[in-house]
Amino acid sequence: MSPNLDNFYAVIPAGGVGSRLWPLSRANRPKFLHDIAGTGETLLRSTWLRLVPLCTEQRIMVVTGEAHAGEVREQLPELDGENIVLERSGRDSSAAIGLAAAILEQRNPGALLGSFAADHLVHSDVRFRRAVREAVGAAEEGYIVTIGIQPVEPSTAFGYIRAGDPLSIAGAPSARAVEAFVEKPSLGTARRYVSSGEYLWNAGMFIAKAARLLEVLAENAPELAAGVREIAAAWDTDRQEEVIERVWPTLDKIAIDYTVAEPAAKQGALAVIPGFFGWDDVGDFASVSRVHLEADSDAAITVIGDADRVVSHEATGLVVNRTDRVIAVAGIPNVVVVDTEDALLVTTCARAQQVKELVAKLRDSSHPEVL
Missing domain, CATH: 3.90.550.10 (Spore Coat Polysaccharide Biosynthesis Protein SpsA; Chain A)
Incomplete structure (x- = not known):
């Protein structure tokens, strides 16, 4: 029924x-x-x-x-x-x-x-x-x-x-x-x-x-x-x-x-x-990386943004590119790089859950405006 x-x-x-x-x-x-x-x-x-x-x-x-x-x-x-x-x-x-x-x-x-x-x-x-x-x-x-x-x-x-x-x-x-x-x-x-x-x-x-x-x-x-x-x-x-x-x-x-x-x-x-x-729930960058890897299993580095401005050598992971800068990554497995105009994050997929604690520290820092 x-x-x-x-x-x-x-x-x-x-x-x-x-x-x-x-x-x-x-x-x-x-x-x-x-x-x-x-x-x-x-x-x-x-x-x-x-x-x-x-x-x-x-x-x-x-x-x-x-x-x-x-x-x-x-x-x-x-x-x-x-x-x-x-x-x-x-x-x-x-x-x-x-x-x-x-x-x-x-x-x-x-x-x-x-x-x-x-x-x-x-x-x-x-x-x-x-x-x-x-x-x-x-x-x-x-x-x-x-x-x-x-x-x-x-x-x-x-x-x-x-x-x-x-x-x-x-x-x-x-x-x-x-x-x-x-x-x-x-x-x-x-x-x-x-x-x-x-x-x-x-x-x-x-x-x-x-x-x-x-x-x-x-x-x-x-x-x-x-x-x-x-x-x-x-x-x-x-x-x-x-x-x-x-x-x-x-x-x-x-x-x-x-x-x-x-x-x-x-x-x-x-x-x-x-x-x-x-x-x-794509709740952290490890999850984002996994979702994109499922869509493109041949990619060593997953890029969200301008892939032409990302160069990697013997590295895996995720790069989110929101600027005109060239991003180069070498020799780091499961890296996470998120580049924006006013803030840059570098971590790993294994530590992606810790970004929440990092945000808490930023809230109490001298630069809460980036949140």
Whole structure:
């Protein structure tokens, strides 16, 4: 039985800085606004195109910061002006997704939404949409639903979902109960998870009836739920700006995993659909290098930018070239060089996760302007 998608709305939270991709990703131009994967489309645009066949252009909502509104509109000219929600400040995913759910429920009390990050990469859009349709089928039965990614390696960069028994839902034959969420594990633990076949990567995709999501949010973060409902009640009225300015800064800054997903799992109300569509959060330069290497396995050095200005000898890795300088690399395996007008990063793929700590040091340095 195929689920009815007439009331399905897609929400794209387009926030965060992507600090592990500094200096390419900056506060004023985060990674979702870049063509990180070399597909010819930015990550945001790719996400939009992936979702349109599921819900049409009129039923996609983007939640983003005020500073990014202009470029979001430029990259998504089809986006309905009523469907862009601008955050005064970053309050994390509970507030962003909660407000989107409250607005959609007010406009359509039967609305069912799916939240999909603006800065992830999917290899098979067809298989992705198949998984979303199953997720909608499970959500129609009252579940909060997530799509978990079939691991391809024992990664320590992602959280994990432990899948339990099948749920026997007609519109979602592969749906399983979620037994637990697990934070990013050690390598040894990740190896055990992958070999067991019981764990999936947590990709942060959530599908639910808007009213059901708000119900769980109210049970676990009542002040936050009341706040987003108050803002939504004033949305599209002459009170909108006043209410946002008063209420938004008071909302707790907390991820939706902790206010909705994990509590729902403990109640037996969370389902997971295994995803077999190829996924990457392209969260650091090691991931970016891997994505490009898969596309061109013969390249010793992957270049994002002007390849004619990059010369290498007995070196492998990734060079991101955003200047007119010639970059020469010799004798370094798995190097990462990111050259921009005002900042230069040199590291290795093995140390790519440490860029986040480097950014923290820069924030406290005498040159925070480069962030």
